[in-house]
Amino acid sequence: MGIFSRMTDIINSNLNALLDQAEDPRKMIRLIIQEMEDTLVEVRSSSARVLADRKAVARRLEQAKAEVESWEQKATLAISKGREDLARAALQEKHVLEDEVALVAAELAATDEHITQLSHEIGQLQQKLSDARSRQQAMVMRTQTVESRIKVKRQMQREELETTFQRFEQFERRMDNLESQLGAMDMGRDVPPDLAAEIDALQNDERISGELDRLRQELQRRQASRD
Known part of the structure; x- marks a missing residue:
């Protein structure tokens, strides 16, 4: 539920209580303003937690990227030593980490979007709270006139x-x-699970074979440049 949806519920609830219980309008308006102030404190606390979460996600992303690069280097070393089996295994680990990088990057983007939205809503709530305080007496009068x-x-x-x-x-x-x-x-129309798994395995093997060829070519270029 958004901030302003919550504030609408609060105001409607207080207006209904005003009519049902014949409360002092000035008291009810003060309660509304207090609810807005409490909501602002709560949202600011939530924003602080989201900012802390963002830092953690950013660190995870950098670590995953570093591990992808590390497995790339390990695959290159294995190729240079004639260990294609180790190179394939290293590339498989690299692919797993690349998938993790994509997921963490998406999480970071969603967190940034959440932070932007929170910042916007906090600004709006602060403005509305300032307006409510300056118009408190007018709001009491309006409450009295709209009861019927x-x-x-x-x-x-x-x-x-x-x-x-x-x-x-x-x-x-x-x-x-x-x-x-x-x-x-x-x-x-479902594809048999075994067939789908076999097709995925073929695609993955083709991907790894392509990367092995690329690494071999890079190694040959390096050796040629040294000669």
Whole structure:
């Protein structure tokens, strides 16, 4: 749930409590502002944790990249010593780490996006909190003037909500039917697990063979340049 969705729930809850319990409007507005202040503290704490997590993810990414380079060098050494079996094993380890690098890089990008969003929301919340404080008295007056309108709309919204849920259920049933049709169309099209595994193994072996050829060519170029 976003910050402002939460704030909307807080305000609606407090307004309902105001009507139900005949609370002092000024007291309720103070509670709303307090909720906003508490939310701001909470989000800032969350941001600090996310920033710390980002540093950890960045370190993992650098370490994984370093290990990829290390296995590349080990494969090159094995080729130079005529140990193709060791070179293949080293390249296999390198591929595993390359997959990890891709995953960690994606995690880092998502963390950066989260940090940007948090920063934006904190700025917005700070602005709204400042506005709420400066308009506190006006908000109390507005609360008093809209009490009767809220009471009237409660009944109207209850009827509208019932209609909305009926439409949602209709849409849900329609989606169930479509998913069932899609599932029926896909029946019998699965590739046998053994065949898929064999194809993956062939592709992986071809990839490693290609890298072995590249390493051999690099080694030959180095030896030629030294001669």
